[in-house]
Amino acid sequence: DAGVIQSPRHEVTEMGQEVTLRCKPISGHDYLFWYRQTMMRGLELLIYFNNNVPIDDSGMPEDRFSAKMPNASFSTLKIQPSEPRDSAVYFCASSYTVNQPQHFGDGTRLSIL
């Protein structure tokens, strides 16, 4: 079975550029989560969706970050404009229900120069 699929695996870009991260959740999972991981702050939840609807975006750092889920099989996390402090590993995860374990994608390693 296919797991959570993220793209790209790596992204290196200059500050000020727009960055778009993509995620395909596991089929049938109603919940989709976006996380960011850094050495300093560990794993942090940015936003999560239930049935394509954003439920909690309190973890989104600032207006430069936005996330969408146009359908059950696709979500994007966009940073515009990007800054060096956005450099991190971004994970997408999905689950059947809100209390079930979450399954993570391989992550996108983002470097903003």
Place this chain on the structure above:
Amino acid sequence: RKEVEQDPGPFNVPEGATVAFNCTYSNSASQSFFWYRQDCRKEPKLLMSVYSSGNEDGRFTAQLNRASQYISLLIRDSKLSDSATYLCVVNQGGKLIFGQGTELSVKP
């Protein structure tokens, strides 16, 4: 105070050793609990859920004490392949709150 706190580690143990990780959480309304494992430069993967009655999966035993808001993970007969970072995770209304993780290094 952090919402989920773990032993800072790292833990360096010989093969065959028994090692225990501890974790405390601050929100008594937390609903479910997990241990995840994360290998270097990889994604977190579910190791096991943690139930109030305690549960075991092979060499791994997890315990939960809701009164003390304390979670533990015991690894018996540790293997080289157990080397990883172990993350204590608490579910609060759908939001997974991760501890900072405890690094385990098992040596030959």
